Amino acid sequence: MPFKRYVEIGRVALVNYGKDYGKLVVIVDVIDQNRALVDSPDMVRSQMNFKRLSLTDIKIEINRVPKKKTLIMAMEKADVKNKWENSSWGRRLTVQKRRAALNDFDRFKLMLAKIKKAGIVRQELAKLKKTA
Amino acid sequence: MAPRKTPHVTRNPDLIRGIGKYSRSVMYHKRGLWAIKAKNGGVFPKHAPKAKAASPVEKPPKFYPADDVKKPLPNKRKAKPTKLRDSITPGTVLIILAGRFKGKRVVFLKQLSSGLLLVTGPFKINGVPLRRVNQSYVIATSTKVDISGVNVEKFDDKYFGKKAEKKKKKGEANFFEAEKEGENALPQEKKDDQKLVDAPLIKSLESVPDLKAYLGARFSLKDGMKPHELVF
Numbered sequence: 001m002p003f004k005r006y007v008e009i010g011r012v013a014l015v016n017y018g019k020d021y022g023k024l025v026v027i028v029d030v031i032d033q034n035r036a037l038v039d040s041p042d043m044v045r046s047q048m049n050f051k052r053l054s055l056t057d058i059k060i061e062i063n064r065v066p067k068k069k070t071l072i073m074a075m076e077k078a079d080v081k082n083k084w085e086n087s088s089w090g091r092r093l094t095v096q097k098r099r100a101a102l103n104d105f106d107r108f109k110l111m112l113a114k115i116k117k118a119g120i121v122r123q124e125l126a127k128l129k130k131t132a
Numbered sequence: 133m134a135p136r137k138t139p140h141v142t143r144n145p146d147l148i149r150g151i152g153k154y155s156r157s158v159m160y161h162k163r164g165l166w167a168i169k170a171k172n173g174g175v176f177p178k179h180a181p182k183a184k185a186a187s188p189v190e191k192p193p194k195f196y197p198a199d200d201v202k203k204p205l206p207n208k209r210k211a212k213p214t215k216l217r218d219s220i221t222p223g224t225v226l227i228i229l230a231g232r233f234k235g236k237r238v239v240f241l242k243q244l245s246s247g248l249l250l251v252t253g254p255f256k257i258n259g260v261p262l263r264r265v266n267q268s269y270v271i272a273t274s275t276k277v278d279i280s281g282v283n284v285e286k287f288d289d290k291y292f293g294k295k296a297e298k299k300k301k302k303g304e305a306n307f308f309e310a311e312k313e314g315e316n317a318l319p320q321e322k323k324d325d326q327k328l329v330d331a332p333l334i335k336s337l338e339s340v341p342d343l344k345a346y347l348g349a350r351f352s353l354k355d356g357m358k359p360h361e362l363v364f
Contacts, residue, residue: 103274103364104362105273108349109342
């Protein structure tokens with residue numbers, strides 16, 4: 001039952017509450033027991049309560065409170081974006097976003113596709129049942 | 133008087149609303165009233181009043197009401213034409229929310245002068261004829277259909293109005309029979325209009341896959357669908 005994701009300098013976290021909801025940020029310093037200094041290429045460095053952060057598996061190599069340029073370079077080196085988008089958590093979020101943005105017509109087409117797929121699966125199953 | 137060529141500028145600019153820059157005596161001089169007086173021999177010129185045409189003697193009216201009744205204030209307000217939602221453009225697929233065709237997905241043609249929306253199924257696809265629908269009872273989806281081949285010029289509110297009934301002669305024997313005959317037979321002309329509008333529409337619908345089936349299906353809320361979170 002030991003912890004696997006630690007709050008440390010360089011830990012990438014997902015904001016789960018507030019104005020920056022859904023953003024990936026890097027912990028660049030710890031302020032006190034409850035708060036961290038947090039930074040990201042597209043936002044101003046600011047403090048955040050740990051309760052607003054969900055830690056991810058990704059960690060990058062930086063010193064305490066790096067300059068913005070250094071931070072961006074370190075994020076490129078660790079390839080945070082691709083690691084995130086290929087992780088199952090990141091993929092799940094992309095799917096959720098896509099589903100929420102579906103048009104009424106898109107939902108209709110999705111329904112047709114689901115029915116078609118289920119029909120094909122059932123056919124194959126019936127074939128397998130016959131031979132077994 | 134001939135109309136002025138340049139707009140009149142006041143000689144006494146306002147310092148604040150109600151207070152002019154120049155006093156009465158200064159204005160007297162600015163306006164040249166002293167010159168007008170001088171020209172007229174020290175007195176301000178007076179013009180004889182225009183002779184009024186002799187008006188006919190008005191007799192008191194023969195009848196007036198016993199009590200004085202208050203007249204209602206005149207109301208000159210004009211109703212503005214209904215504003216069409218930005219999301220509704222010709223060719224938009226709409227979802228009708230109430231009435232006989234609730235849940236039907238339908239193609240929007242144009243807004244009539246009364247503010248109602250002219251809409252068609254097309255009839256062959258989902259049974260909705262050329263019909264008027266109120267904007268408030270409609271959800272506009274973001275799906276658009278190409279409507280350029282359709283001519284909707286001739287349709288207006290009068291086309292959809294109730295036909296004036298011919299006065300029936302009162303006769304007991306005919307009473308019950310005559311009512312049933314020819315009450316709701318759709319005139320052939322309207323059927324032809326429907327076909328004329330629908331033919332080019334159906335052609336442009338066929339170019340998009342699944343669109344015909346989409347328009348033929350009704351919309352309904354399923355489990356887990358939250359209307360305020362749905363993107364239409």
